[in-house]
Amino acid sequence: MPNVELLSEDSVSPEVQEIFAQLKEKHGEIPAPFRAMAHHPKYLKLVLNKMETVMGSDVLDLPTKLAIAFAVSTLNKCDFCISMYAKQLHGVGFTEQQLIEILAVIDFVTAMNHFNNGMLVKPE
Known part of the structure; x- marks a missing residue:
């Protein structure tokens, strides 16, 4: 509510x-x-x-913006936004596999961020 x-x-x-x-x-x-x-x-x-x-x-195309918005909404755990952007991504032609790929990228990058933070790996 x-x-x-x-x-x-x-x-x-x-x-x-x-x-x-x-x-x-x-x-x-x-x-x-x-x-x-x-x-x-x-x-x-x-x-x-x-x-x-x-x-x-028009600096970035709409599908790219929607993919970013979907990823950020996922990280922010905004159910309303996740649903809305997933629907809009389908509307611009994204497949189920592409939505999962966005989540896979989030999963991978988050894991690498945690690893690098935990190991104190810094840019050279």
């Missing part, structure tokens, strides 16, 4: 209703985190601007 009420379209200001309409058009729904953030409209706008800036940039 969320720590704050997930606001609905009819319980927010006209300004947030407009934001919700844009989210609904883009995502087919109003994602729960944005319904929670609606309690603080300035912060909601800041986060959406940041999302558009980062995810809308």
Whole structure:
């Protein structure tokens, strides 16, 4: 259960209703985190601007960004984000094997990090 009420379209200001309409058009729904953030409209706008800036940039392609987001979400143990990014990765053509490969990379790099930290191995 969320720590704050997930606001609905009819319980927010006209300004947030407009934001919700844009989210609904883009995502087919109003994602729960944005319904929670609606309690603080300035912060909601800041986060959406940041999302558009980062995810809308063409410096990295979208599948790469989604793979990074999936990996970070896995490390942060964010069930909502893991599910969302896995769905989006499937939507851009990732296979089951590719999702598992991302987790395999996390597993390998994490193990090497622990080994190097434990052995105090430093760059030369």
